[in-house]
Amino acid sequence: MDSFDRAETEGLLARELQEVADKYGLLPGQKRIQITANLGFKERKLVIDLGRDAVPSTAGAGSEQQCQALVSTSIGILQDIISVNEFFCTYGGKDIYYYHPEPPTRSAPTAGAHRQDQAPTIVMVSAGHGYFFNAVSGNWETRRPLMNGMQEDFVTPYFARDVSTQIINKAHLSVAKARTNVTTIHVPSGHPWWKMSARTWLENQYPSNPDIWNSLPNATGPDAQESNDIRARPLFANHVNANYSLHIHTNGFIEDTSRRGTIGLYQAGRTEDAVYAARILCAMKETIQANPNYATWNVDVAPRGGNYGELRLTDTAKRAALIEVGFHSNPQDAAALQNDTFRSLAVAGMAKGIRLYKEGKQCATFKIDSIPTVSGPVGKPFNYAISYSGNPTYPIKVQSEPVSCATGWNCNSFSRTVSSPESSPITQQINCTAGQPGLSGTFRYKRWLVDADGVKTAPVEHTYTCNATTSP
Ligand SMILES: [Zn+2]
Missing domain, CATH: 2.60.40.10 (Immunoglobulins)
Incomplete structure (x- = not known):
């Protein structure tokens, strides 16, 4: 790609992303969004700058989701032009944490009941989202749309449940889940426990450790609990000393509902996490495509780096990956995401990928x-x-x-x-x-x-x- 193509691509990105940003609307504190795109094609990196007037009043769920919408669009635009591995949002050239420094986190593991050589290998399994309390509206809310008969918040727990079984039975590792699968009622909301966010579940499990589930005690606004929920997941992983974290999500892209398949994300700069995520993706491709009904299911085996609240806070000595299993915005993907056979194939691959990484093995054709x-x-x-x-x-x-x-x-x-x-x-x-x-x-x-x-x-x-x- 020569410099002319690059300028042209950056211009195209800026125009398309501006449209998405305008449709998305402003977050609290944002005065105006003016997108510029900067492609570092040697580093295979895209920096999306939203402008100095686009700094939101807090860093958290809202800013992550807005950035994710821009990144998703960019992936779609770039896929036939240039391979880009890492995506970042900046505000006047600076990361959001320049304006809103992250509070220090306490990531002390649970008291050493095990000697190092006897410590179990723990996989922290985290199902995306769930109900959280909006203190402004006074309601228990979810933020993901009901599309094609499914809602991400209530589909991911099935994957978390089943991958946990696979991890225990086939990979022979221990599991710690950030959300629960129990069906009893969470009385304050009236919803079953399995539908609640990690934040609410972990508050119930670790009442004396608000540093896990309320690490932003001063957060206000409708997203306050959701921002705490995102952070609660890696902080919980650190608390239980989890060796591996697996964050399970489904992808939404209403601008282009033809987008399909599985992608994986890692925290940019953590190269060993990229290897870990790649192992999971490769194993998922193998197990999913083994079934004739899903032989053409696309798994993008090259994970993408970025800055993600769910990944960033993970102890740097431990591994973390986020898997977007499929697009709930696409009817065929949404049907697969709700299909028991597809789910069993996908979770088998997730568990296998973690096992392969742990055993230091490559993903090789059987x-x-x-x-x-x-x-x-x-x-x-x-x-x-x-x-x-x-x-x-x-x-x-x-x-x-x-x-x-x-x-x-x-x-x-x-x-x-x-x-x-x-x-x-x-x-x-x-x-x-x-x-x-x-x-x-x-x-x-x-x-x-x-x-x-x-x-x-x-x-x-x-x-x-x-x-x-x-x-x-
Ligand atoms: Zn999600």
Whole structure:
């Protein structure tokens, strides 16, 4: 891209983003928004400046959402022009925290009940949004629209519930949830607990730790609790000493309802978080696309960096990623987000990605590399080996189907389960039991592997021979 194209693209961005900003309206404290766009194409970075008159009266939920609307638009505009990894909003050239410095946070972990070598590995699972109290209107409110039959606030808890099960059962890690799935009523609002924001749930769980759920005690205005809610999630993760955080959201983009698929976000500058997020995205692509109904589901495996309240406050020694599972603004995506099968595929990938990152493994295609030709005697078991690559979730099934069967023999399709993690190759046994003495046979079988998440390898054919040990 030469400098002329760059100026042209920046001009196009500024015009389009200005339109979005005007439609979005001003936040308290903002006098006027005047957008300029600055593309750093070497750093693959876009800085959206809203102008010196656009500094809102507080930094929090409102400013994050406004910035997110501009970033979403930019991603759409840039996707066919240039690959950009990081997006920032500034106000007169300065970050919002220049005007509204963040209060210091206390991130002391819970008292050391465990020695380091015995400490469990904890994943903090956070379902986006929920009901919070607007002290100005006096109502319990949500801020995400009801679109295509769903509301983000009440769809994300299902993902959080199911990914927690997967993390415990398949990745064998502990889970701490920022929102609950219990269905009893939160009396002050009259809504079930599972619909409440993390802020309200954590207040109930940690009444003597307002530093988690009320870290902005002076916040006022309709968004005050929502701003505290965003911060409560990483502060809770720090409090329980979570090694990994997974923030689950759905995406909305009403300007272009054709936008679809999964994207992932990390806090810009935290390169190891980008690796962590990429691992989750890659594993989600593998598990989701394994189902023929979602084979073309788009997962953007390159995570995007930015400045996010939910990520920024996470202890820098720990990992955090935010996954936008799909677009609730798109009818097909919204249907998938409400579909039990899609959800089970997506959460399997999330749990797998966290496991792979923890185990220091790459996201590699699950495939059979070879099954050597073997031979052995009739009536005495002999081994064959299946060499595979990738990082399947155990238990895995070895599926076998005859391609050609020697005359005089019976050949059947069958499936064997390999239940505990083995490294490649998997050793299997053949036992030829001849119906009549002196009969040798050569057989061709097609075999493939299916892991616990439903991820399949392509089938591979191999030949084996059973040699008669007695004369007819
Ligand atoms: Zn969200």
